[in-house]
Amino acid sequence: MTKADRYTMPGAPPTDEDLRHEVELTRHELVETLAELTDRFTVKNAVRRHRTELIIGALVVGGLVVLVLSTR
Numbered sequence: 001m002t003k004a005d006r007y008t009m010p011g012a013p014p015t016d017e018d019l020r021h022e023v024e025l026t027r028h029e030l031v032e033t034l035a036e037l038t039d040r041f042t043v044k045n046a047v048r049r050h051r052t053e054l055i056i057g058a059l060v061v062g063g064l065v066v067l068v069l070s071t072r
Contacts, residue, residue: 014022039045
């Protein structure tokens with residue numbers, strides 16, 4: 001929440017409505033952050049990442065083997 005989002009005049013203490021609004025915005029941000037972290041750290045996504053890394057590693061090693069064998 002920015003100062004422009006507040007309902008009261010600058011320099012005035014926040015009203016109950018201002019505080020409720022700020023709590024709702026914070027709650028919304030926390031839910032979004034938690035959903036993103038949950039998605040990022042699920043087992044399925046971790047396996048997918050590791051599988052991709054293994055495939056890329058295997059391709060690099062295979063390419064190096066072919067390169068070494070073709071230069072002999």
